[in-house]
Amino acid sequence: MSAPLSMGPSSQRAAGLVPPFRRVYAPGTCHRLLAPAARGDPMPVTDNNAHARSVLDGTCYVVLATADAGGSPWATPVWFAHDGLDRLYWLSWPGSRHSRLVEHRPEVALTVFDTNAVPNEGTAFYATARARQCPDEWLDDGLAVVNRRSLAQGIGEFTRERVTGGARLRLYVAEIIDAWVLDQDADVDQRAPVRR
Incomplete structure (x- = not known):
């Protein structure tokens, strides 16, 4: 039986159209494992802050959305590390298009998600931020x-010598302004705020 397009993950699980899964991240990696939930286990209401940390811990790349002065968009994936829910860091060459755009227009949007998630079991972290060289x-x-x-x-x-002086790379930081996760308890695709 195929799921109606209008049904979100929670409704599909409740209707028995998709099996319930627990999201489990392999320690020290960026690979999420989908482990079937035990029969009869309740699907708990999601703690959005814990959920956001889980997404960030289990994913290696953030899609960095930038724009030029005229508003023309540009997006690029970058490997990242995060300091809680306040800052994301990445290494880039200052001559890259996204780095040049950040220099002139620091307002950015960020999306972190698992590209290997099965349909209707995906999850994501979204944020607006101000970015700059660290x-x-x-x-x-x-x-x-x-x-x-x-x-x-x-x-x-990565030492100071690898990101300063004549080195090719620089460390960049995005300071999170507002953040959301994909609402795991909603019946439709919608965002739930992450309160930090």
Whole structure:
């Protein structure tokens, strides 16, 4: 039986059209595993803050949406690390189009989602933010956040020397203004605010 397009994940689970799943993230990775929920387990109401952290912990890339002065959009995926729900960090070349756009127009939108999710079981984190090159006074803290993830994933360590002076890369930071998650308890595709 196919699910009506108007039915959201919760309604489809309740109608028995899709099996209930628990979202489980493999420790130290960006790969989400879908584990069937035990029969009879209630599907709890989602804690949006915990849900947001779970999405960020389990995903390696953020889609960074930028625009030029005239409003023409540009989007690019970048590997990221996060400091709770307040800041996202990434490494980029200042000459990249998205880096140049951030320099001239720091208002950005962010989307983090699992591209391997099965239909009707997807989840996502959305945010508006102000982005810029990481200021020097935040650099050590930002690199510590980045290195926790990069070392866990076998990417290696990023030192000040790799992101300053004549180095090709720079550390960027997006300071979250407002954030949302895909509402896991709604019957339709809608956003639920993340209160930080």
